[in-house]
Amino acid sequence: MSSRRIDGLPRSEVPAAFDVGASAYDRLVGASPGYHRQLRLSAARLELPRQGDGLRLLDAGCGTGASTAALLAVAPRAEIVAFDASAQMLEQARAKGFPSSVRFVHASIEALELDGPFDACLAAYLVRNLADVDAGLAKLHGLLRPGGRLAVHEYSVADSRAARAVWNAVCWSVIIPAGRLATGDSTLYRHLWRSVLAFEGAAAFRQRLAGAGFTDVGVGQMSGWQRGVAHTFTGTRSEAA
Template structure:
């Protein structure tokens, strides 16, 4: 099976939306890791007065992670999947949180305009057709000095990381996906991670896009060497 792209990937997420929260809840550390990456944005004063863009917000797990550390921020959640976004929007959110359906590289066409003080992108860049174009357009929507945190499956580069990822997918993630009728989406997940940048490569991609102070931060537990937080800034 080849990777899902563009409309086919959005349709797969639409179809999986009703079961998505249950599946990620079965992943040890999933929500805690998102909160850790959100903290790494380092927003002061609980985000008071900050405009935060939550790219690839899905059903709202990343939005909730942002609120846990920046409850005073104004958060715009964006996702290309109508099904995932509908699940997110149906949840109970405080004033200042809104959701918009849009592709990450076409924010302006959907009425999403900066400047944003921070961007959080979880499990997104691996799925866009052109990561360099997306990073460039996201950077153009950020204010001088704005911060970015990318939370992504990007393997550390060692053979053991590829082997562990494949073992977890084949024994847990893909069987759960098949049981829920979403086999194609979770085979895509497995293959997309193997084919994506390693952590050092993605950090270099961020630097090439013009982000400064780029750092690669590990996450604990079984995801060590598999999932990372990439933080950076726009020059002031």
């Protein structure tokens, strides 16, 4: 999968599509049952101690800040650095009045220049939008301290015919029509549909995480309509790294 073109939009056009959808994004995802609760579940699966006291966390592909809020909910005492390639999505995030312990950075993962290490990282709905998944995982691995934890919150339906059927039905009955109605443009939402169908299965992605140097790789399920559709993939940077 390294150095691939996303089935949908070319990688270079994805941030611009999110710019177009930024003003309506929170309203649309807020209508999805369990959306914010499931992000908090993925953040909780990082198993951060002491409410994050003394920890430095990375929110990779933070969008409008929903994943940032999820990290803050489970680690209110942590320092959080959140980055995204879409300037308009970041503008929405910054307008939410996060505490001074949260810092937003406008950058793609390829151009990201941050000083590590971080104690943990949450990457929500980011990985399947990367032009080079292996390079992106290597970047996140390198930013973590030895023993640091990664949680990848991502859609993956390739391993289940039932999950693909649910995803197609939800996209064409709800997500794509609602996105077109809210923004006048369905480009982002068609990309969402296609990119999830093109993304590899959960078993293959667990192997990819192990290949990137993560240990104790696991996967957690979601509830509701997203069971078998959305997952939390977790891993740890080796203490020996």
